[in-house]
Amino acid sequence: MSRDVPGSPFAGFQTEALAFYLGLEADNSRTYWTDHRDEWEREVREPMLGLVAALADEFGEAKLFRPNRDIRFSADKSPYKTHQGAFAAAPGGAGYYVEISATGLRAGGGFRAHNPAQTAKMRAAVDAGPPGAELETLLESLRRKRFEVLGERVRTTPRGYAADHPHIELLRHKELMVIRDFGDPTWLGTRRALARVRDTWRSVRPLNEWVATHVGPA
Template sequence: MAATIDKTTLDFLADLTRNNNREWFNENKKRYETARKNYIQFLDEMLEEMAAFEPVALEQKGKDLVFRIYRDVRFSNDKRPYKDHFGAYVAEGGRKSIYPGYYLHLAANNNSFVAGGLWMPPSDYLKAVRQEIDYSLDEFKSIVEAPDFKKRFGSISGEQLKTTPKGYDKENPAIEYLRFKSWNAVMPINDKTVLSAGFMNVVLDAMKALKPFYDFLMEPLKEIGQE
């Protein structure tokens, strides 16, 4: 039987959203630990299943991919001490990787989602992906504009330049994709689905659908990694 997300896990995240302070968190530390354990158990099974179609999941462990619940508030106007969600990034090199990957965001109030792509890469990676899109626009469009992909993820999202990237013409047929500084595909998931027995399959099916997108973004970065 596939691992599931307990209702108590979403309940904890909902309560944390309303009570994001240290006193409340310390009083509910056991609830946090139970919820985190549930999320990690789900991730461990997800990784096992993912390995059948995505080698990057091999030998990864859920506990190593989960981001810390504690927010870094040093340079932020938002001084809430805790994140109101659990998040894990599956990528070559683990959760701090600068490579493309897959992300599972678990949050209350219908704010969960599965996502994949490349988030704010360093400049040499950014240039390499832009070049790949420019050279292989038809292939890229066949992935991100495929009806099934658009039905799941909608349009590609991510921060974009307001101007044209250096070295490219504004009339370039790929310009709408070249302006991106991150390329992300996001599929929202409601609480009812998260708590259903079929949630694991929903997540795995989404990640299978993300695989060609991941492969495209990863391909031009392999050579950089070998330099």
């Protein structure tokens, strides 16, 4: 992740940002990146820095992910990510996420498990009764707000839990994240995008608070 300082005040993501990534998807090469780096700086990096700077008063400092992919252990040797993400850590091991790509804007949060102990603690809390019911209620509320529940899952029943457990679908998760896909709405190129991301992160806060209470940092 980078340690860039915030840039210009946020005024939305323009169509040129999406066009940059559309071109990168078609030609994910060092030549394309070099030829279009100024566009990435101007249309992607600077607006994203402005966005997270405007959110820092409420959610803390966010870091931009580096544009380069780690290809050392990947069969896909494409050198560049086809999106720009940023992450603001929340107390207790979870956090808030925002992303711009060729398809538009996404935002959400939650936690990505860094070790089996985190997964075990989450499952124990879900199994405990009231915390599991609370988490189910939180996720149902987020689904009604058009969030998608994500995170690596096992296909079978986790060891030590019954297949007919009332929260079996949650227990299959190794980690727990939610995302809302806004696409490319008319307001994306305006400051209204800031309000939408801020509202999205506020909606995610109860989930992050649950993680802080019942899972904790890695």
